[in-house]
Amino acid sequence: MNALRDLLRILVFPGMIFLVVMGMAGQYVDRKLYARLQNRVGPPWYQPVADLFKLLGKESVIPEEADRGMFRIAPVFALAAVITAFLYIPLWNTAPVLSFQGDLVVVLYLLLIPTLTFFLGGWYSRSIFSTLGAVRSITQLFAYEIPLLIALLSPALLANTWSIAGMAQYYGEHPYRWLFNLVGFGVALVTLLGKLERVPFDAPEAETEIVAGSFTEYSGRHLAFFRLAIDSEAIASSSLLAAVFLPFGLWLPWWLGVPIYLAKVAGILAVLALLRTVFARLRMDQMINFCWRYVAPIAFLQVIIDLVIKEFF
Amino acid sequence: MEGKRARPGEMILSVLGSLFKKPATMRYPFEKFRMPDHFRGQPKFKSELCTGCRLCIRDCPSQAITITKIGEKKFEASIDLGKCVYCAQCAETCPRKVIDITTEFELTQLVRGQLKVVFHADTSKACPEESAGA
Amino acid sequence: MSDSDRVVTVPIGPQHPALKEPESFMVDLRGEKIDAVRMRFGYNHRGIEKGCEQRSYTQDLYLVERVCGICSYSHSTAFVQAVEEIAGLELPRRAKYIRTIIAELERVHSHLLWLGVAGHEIGFDTLLMYTWRDREQVMILLARLTGNRVNYGMNTVGGVRRDIAPEMIPEILKVVDSLEERTKYYINLAQSEQTVIQRLSGVGKLTKEDALLLGTVGPTARASGVDRDTRRDDPYAAYPEVSFKVITDTHCDVYGRTVVRLGELLESFSIVRQLIKNIPDGPIAIKAPRRIPEGEAVSRYEAPRGEDVHYVRGNGSEKPERVKVRAPTLANTQSVSKMLEDGYLADLPIVIAAIDPCFSCTDRMVSLRDDEAKEGRAMSWEEVSRYGVEWHKARGIDFSRVRIPGGAGE
Numbered sequence: 001m002n003a004l005r006d007l008l009r010i011l012v013f014p015g016m017i018f019l020v021v022m023g024m025a026g027q028y029v030d031r032k033l034y035a036r037l038q039n040r041v042g043p044p045w046y047q048p049v050a051d052l053f054k055l056l057g058k059e060s061v062i063p064e065e066a067d068r069g070m071f072r073i074a075p076v077f078a079l080a081a082v083i084t085a086f087l088y089i090p091l092w093n094t095a096p097v098l099s100f101q102g103d104l105v106v107v108l109y110l111l112l113i114p115t116l117t118f119f120l121g122g123w124y125s126r127s128i129f130s131t132l133g134a135v136r137s138i139t140q141l142f143a144y145e146i147p148l149l150i151a152l153l154s155p156a157l158l159a160n161t162w163s164i165a166g167m168a169q170y171y172g173e174h175p176y177r178w179l180f181n182l183v184g185f186g187v188a189l190v191t192l193l194g195k196l197e198r199v200p201f202d203a204p205e206a207e208t209e210i211v212a213g214s215f216t217e218y219s220g221r222h223l224a225f226f227r228l229a230i231d232s233e234a235i236a237s238s239s240l241l242a243a244v245f246l247p248f249g250l251w252l253p254w255w256l257g258v259p260i261y262l263a264k265v266a267g268i269l270a271v272l273a274l275l276r277t278v279f280a281r282l283r284m285d286q287m288i289n290f291c292w293r294y295v296a297p298i299a300f301l302q303v304i305i306d307l308v309i310k311e312f313f
Numbered sequence: 314m315e316g317k318r319a320r321p322g323e324m325i326l327s328v329l330g331s332l333f334k335k336p337a338t339m340r341y342p343f344e345k346f347r348m349p350d351h352f353r354g355q356p357k358f359k360s361e362l363c364t365g366c367r368l369c370i371r372d373c374p375s376q377a378i379t380i381t382k383i384g385e386k387k388f389e390a391s392i393d394l395g396k397c398v399y400c401a402q403c404a405e406t407c408p409r410k411v412i413d414i415t416t417e418f419e420l421t422q423l424v425r426g427q428l429k430v431v432f433h434a435d436t437s438k439a440c441p442e443e444s445a446g447a
Numbered sequence: 448m449s450d451s452d453r454v455v456t457v458p459i460g461p462q463h464p465a466l467k468e469p470e471s472f473m474v475d476l477r478g479e480k481i482d483a484v485r486m487r488f489g490y491n492h493r494g495i496e497k498g499c500e501q502r503s504y505t506q507d508l509y510l511v512e513r514v515c516g517i518c519s520y521s522h523s524t525a526f527v528q529a530v531e532e533i534a535g536l537e538l539p540r541r542a543k544y545i546r547t548i549i550a551e552l553e554r555v556h557s558h559l560l561w562l563g564v565a566g567h568e569i570g571f572d573t574l575l576m577y578t579w580r581d582r583e584q585v586m587i588l589l590a591r592l593t594g595n596r597v598n599y600g601m602n603t604v605g606g607v608r609r610d611i612a613p614e615m616i617p618e619i620l621k622v623v624d625s626l627e628e629r630t631k632y633y634i635n636l637a638q639s640e641q642t643v644i645q646r647l648s649g650v651g652k653l654t655k656e657d658a659l660l661l662g663t664v665g666p667t668a669r670a671s672g673v674d675r676d677t678r679r680d681d682p683y684a685a686y687p688e689v690s691f692k693v694i695t696d697t698h699c700d701v702y703g704r705t706v707v708r709l710g711e712l713l714e715s716f717s718i719v720r721q722l723i724k725n726i727p728d729g730p731i732a733i734k735a736p737r738r739i740p741e742g743e744a745v746s747r748y749e750a751p752r753g754e755d756v757h758y759v760r761g762n763g764s765e766k767p768e769r770v771k772v773r774a775p776t777l778a779n780t781q782s783v784s785k786m787l788e789d790g791y792l793a794d795l796p797i798v799i800a801a802i803d804p805c806f807s808c809t810d811r812m813v814s815l816r817d818d819e820a821k822e823g824r825a826m827s828w829e830e831v832s833r834y835g836v837e838w839h840k841a842r843g844i845d846f847s848r849v850r851i852p853g854g855a856g857e
Contacts, residue, residue, distance in 0.1 A: 128457050131455075
């Protein structure tokens with residue numbers, strides 16, 4: 001019976017189905033907020049669901065020169081990696097579905113995989129625009145990933161543990177210590193825009209320059225899975241940020257904890273949508289310049305803050 | 314034009330303000346949009362006034378209008394809404410003011426033949442002509 | 448795979464999300480840097496000039512209007528001015544004033560549209576949504592004044608077709624006031640939004656000598672410091688009676704073009720206000736003959752994109768003998784490959800958008816006739832280019848420095 005319960009937790013709640021549903025709700029929140037900020041009406045709540053079903057029903061055209069195997073497995077890999085990562089993140093209590101010492105690093109690695117699949121999918125589509133988009137994806141990775149990793153690892157330094165559940169535990173026992181990590185929170189929000197390939201860092205998917213980047217040749221159900229993976233990645237990363245930087249309210253009963261968790265994720269998505277609205281797209285070289293010149297030093301600053309706090313308090 | 318400090322996120326205040334304003338877009342076609350008066354929409358033909366001079370045909374840029382004589386001093390007109398460019402030159406040229414311009418602009422059809430509107434002589438009511446293709 | 452060796456050709460167009468109309472730009476890329484751009488036009492050719500020869504002047508008014516959607520009034524007015532010159536018609540003053548008001552309102556709508564498109568090309572969709580929302584005010588105003596949102600159909604040979612009722616005047620002034628405030632907001636945005644400045648500055652550089660050599664017109668030329676504006680240099684309609692500044696800028700890049708267009712918006716508002724204040728009473732049209740006498744005329748007009756040239760030749764009948772249209776975009780596209788030298792691929796959409804391309808205007812046909820040859824002769828692109836350089840050298844202008852990809856020169 002334990003096995004059945006675990007299976008349900010992994011596949012349904014708070015695992016795969018929950019993540020996918022949350023992903024679509026997150027996409028709705030993002031698009032509606034983006035529209036309202038631009039003084040437009042915006043899509044209805046069922047738009048992401050409708051898009052998903054429409055894409056699943058369309059014919060999936062694979063270019064003749066593309067590598068069929070890679071082309072088809074890339075979206076599945078992305079979705080699988082994101083779902084697996086989500087299982088290790090504590091949501092509204094300190095006990096995620098799975099947990100072990102070092103799972104923070106594993107989750108970060110799993111959340112890196114979607115970007116790699118964008119690269120592989122684009123590269124093996126063998127079309128000019130896909131190749132350009134794939135190369136841009138990987139190039140951008142070198143810019144934002146380091147500050148993101150540093151920012152995410154510094155609260156772990158303070159908590160003296162490499163497991164996210166352990167961090168949640170530590171910050172529960174020392175309330176208000178998470179306030180020292182807010183600098184890192186800012187860095188993580190900015191670099192999260194790069195990971196999710198959103199304006200101002202959406203050069204890999206620049207519609208006016210390279211059509212759709214890695215996804216140019218994708219259609220039908222493969223595109224549906226890629227989009228599901230992207231939406232779920234947004235939720236998983238937001239949940240990770242909420243768990244690492246905003247670890248409060250985790251000891252409350254579930255009927256208080258769940259709304260608090262949803263509010264945290266919605267707040268992070270709202271900030272991302274706001275940032276998406278007010279900036280133009282940065283060129284590749286400008287983006288790398290910006291990340292290494294301004295964002296990385298601030299991330300290092302966060303490490304220093306945490307080391308100092310750890311040493312003296 | 315120089316002398317201003319550039320900082321990112323300049324638009325943020327007005328963007329946040331838009332959250333509280335009524336959206337500028339409307340849920341068309343559930344909410345209808347009315348064109349202003351004197352908008353050049355579909356032309357209407359009053360058959361009882363027509364004398365068959367055919368000056369309208371001469372001035373139409375796209376040969377959208379055809380006049381057929383169906384009896385003594387009785388004329389019928391057929392306007393192809395697909396060819397019409399809604400310039401209202403026919404209304405201006407006509408010496409008897411037979412053609413009126415309405416503000417009707419939702420004129421799409423699924424079958425091309427239904428775009429031809431015939432104005433009959435007796436009733437002067439418009440009806441689409443059921444012709445196969447065209 | 449070393450980036451510096453491999454040259455990849457990316458087809459931007461004919462179908463591409465960056466382009467609003469189809470044209471083909473074959474871009475040779477090394478990594479992210481552009482090596483060369485080869486352009487091919489002709490995807491939008493509809494045979495309008497030939498169509499004009501087969502229709503009467505009244506019908507031609509509406510055909511010429513549809514050369515372009517955004518600058519439709521420019522083409523209509525330029526055409527009808529040429530016809531009126533051949534026929535020797537003197538327009539009533541009120542008609543000239545009304546033409547100028549509509550022309551300036553069209554300039555407002557076109558520049559606001561351009562601002563939105565520029566925002567979209569650099570990924571700043573919010574700017575697109577805001578400017579197009581503001582543009583709706585002027586579109587609705589034009590629909591009330593003229594009867595349609597684009598393709599106004601206001602001109603007739605000898606004047607205009609509709610009058611501006613006195614009740615409309617306060618509305619026009621209200622729209623002008625509201626849009627002036629919004630334009631000032633966009634000027635502030637262009638000066639202080641960091642990401643916008645980063646994307647627009649230093650991009651698409653065109654020095655003043657190159658601008659003159661390549662024959663650029665309109666805001667593209669004025670942003671490189673070329674002080675030319677047909678409204679001042681060769682005034683038509685009611686422009687002799689209004690005072691306005693010609694906006695030039697020395698940035699020589701896309702940012703300069705933005706600044707010029709925003710400045711022109713403010714000047715347009717001032718012009719409309721002056722016209723409304725001084726508009727004379729009187730008839731709005733004079734009776735024009737159906738048959739235009741023999742003669743030819745060239746009419747120039749400052750469209751939102753630059754200088755629009757129309758040539759009309761009448762032969763005494765109801766239909767023109769020849770109509771030739773030289774749209775401003777045709778003059779500006781030569782400079783695109785120069786602007787993109789040493790640029791990034793990411794800059795290509797905004798550089799193309801910065802000349803405000805209207806490829807529908809651009810595609811015309813030129814036939815070269817060799818009266819002495821008995822049969823037709825085909826000339827290759829290099830031969831035509833070399834022939835042009837020699838022809839102009841004999842008349843004292845040296846174009847041999849102009850480098851056209853695939854052509855002679857340099």
